[in-house]
Amino acid sequence: MxxxxxxxxxxxxxxxxxxxxxxxxxxxxxxxxxxxxxxxxxxxxxxxxxxxxxxxxxxxxxxxxxxxxxxxxxxxxxxxxxxxxxxxxxxxxxxxxxxxKCIDKFYALTILEEHNIPVPRTVVTENAKEALKAFHELGGDVVIKPLFGSRGVGITRVSDPEIATRIFRALQFTHNVLYIQEFIPHGTRDIRAFVVNEEVIASMYREGKSWKTNVAQGAIPKALKLMEEAEEIAIKAAKIVGCEIAGVDILEGPNGLRVVEINSQPGWRGIQTVTKVNIAEAxxxxxxxxxxx
Ligand SMILES: Nc1ncnc2c1ncn2[C@@H]1O[C@H](COP(=O)(O)OP(=O)(O)O)[C@@H](O)[C@H]1O
Ligand SMILES: [Mg+2]
Known part of the structure; x- marks a missing residue:
């Protein structure tokens, strides 16, 4: 055995x-x-x-x-x-x-971009002044994320330049890298595609109470038959970073789909409630x- x-x-x-x-x-x-x-x-x-x-x-x-x-x-x-x-x-x-590649949000995003996977415009720097420039360059409505993070913890949306300045300075002071991304209006839901061996075996909408749609932040899994375009993107994205098992997070924005991250050690407790496929068995x-x- x-x-x-x-x-x-x-x-x-x-x-x-x-x-x-x-x-x-x-x-x-x-x-x-x-x-x-x-x-x-x-x-x-x-x-x-x-x-x-x-x-x-x-x-x-x-x-x-x-x-x-x-x-x-x-x-x-x-x-x-x-x-x-x-x-x-x-x-x-x-x-x-x-x-x-996946635990580092910057590393992952660069590889995805290099392979023409649509991702949000993002600026990463250690410098608070440059970060403020980026805030404006990205349209004055951004999300700031920890470089290494999960479950939506530590992610904030900022649209006030004064608050942005304070946050950037504080993060610079504590030697955090500043990861600043354009806010993608997506209502209060996103797509999670669960990929195993180059196949999407399950997918769901995560319906949040606000723009943050992690199940850990209270979002509810909703059944979803994944549209072909998102399926292709999820499979390609997982393959490019070399994930045989992946949870791909996709936002539906006004200009199309955007991959925000690939989880290389995804859980499936939430998604299992909206699919008949036995994920653990797969x-x-x-x-x-x-x-x-
Ligand atoms: N650029 C963005 N615009 C709008 N919402 C975002 C953006 N990036 C992330 N989010 C929201 O925050 C959630 C968590 O972001 P994500 O990058 O997946 O980090 P985590 O590793 O914490 O899950 C996403 O599921 C989505 O709801
Ligand atoms: Mg995520």
Whole structure:
């Protein structure tokens, strides 16, 4: 029986439990792993241990659930271990290079733009004065986002230049990078497309109470049969950044669709409520196939 590692902060989280069940149902043995218990060795075998498990020998693949917050050391070390595993021919899903591209909103957006995926106009700088210029250049109605962030936390909409100035100065003072994006009027909903292996297996509208439409911010999942254009964009976007599993966020603006981000470790608790497709099983099936190759 193939053993699959699920690298997660919280094995009891809904998605982890769901995934564990799916692997068991499909005849694989799930093993929960934590970054804090991994040991990497150089010049000594085995190269990667998790407690007493030799990851390369005993497991067929590892799925990455949210990597979580950590110090710079921890984050870099975690990515280093994942890269080491992939270099040694071990399947890590998503591939660490895909995760790196997506957790950094600037990195992701530049790659998407370079491949002609429509994205909002965005300016990124460390300089508060330049940020204020960008505020005007972007039409005086912008969203300011943390470079690394999720669940809508820390994102603010600003349309007053004085408030913008204060925010930019404060963020510069605390050495944050200023990520400033044109506000895309999208009513109070956006599209989340869930991609597995170059296919949109589920999609939803997220209906928010305001412009921020993260489920974590109170938005409600609504069933959606994805239009062809959005489907193509979502598949292409996931492929370009190298995500085998992805949650693609798309806004419907007055000038068409805009991809705002790609989640490389997406949850599916919300979207699962509006689709008949068993998302955990689709993920598990894909990972087991990869593990067997
Ligand atoms: N440029 C934008 N214009 C309007 N709304 C936006 C814009 N960017 C993000 N949003 C809203 O904020 C939410 C969170 O933004 P997103 O970039 O996906 O960051 P997070 O990683 O926090 O989910 C989006 O789902 C959308 O509702
Ligand atoms: Mg998002």
């Amino acid at each position: 193939v053993k699959i590692g699920i690298l997660t902060r919280n094995p009891e989280a809904w998605c982890s439990m769901n995934l564990i069940k799916a692997f068991e149902k499909l005849g694989a043995e799930p093993v929960c792993l934590r970054f804090s218990r991994l040991v990497a060795k150089v010049g000594i075998k085995p190269a990667v241990l998790h407690e007493d498990i030799d990851v390369l020998k005993e497991l067929g693949a590892v799925v990455i659930r949210p990597i979580g917050r950590g110090s710079l050391d921890e984050c870099i070390f975690r990515m280093d271990i994942l890269h080491r595993l992939t270099r040694l021919g071990f399947p890590v899903i998503n591939h660490p290079s895909a995760i790196e 993920i598990a099936k894909y990972v087991i196939e990869k593990a067997k190759k």
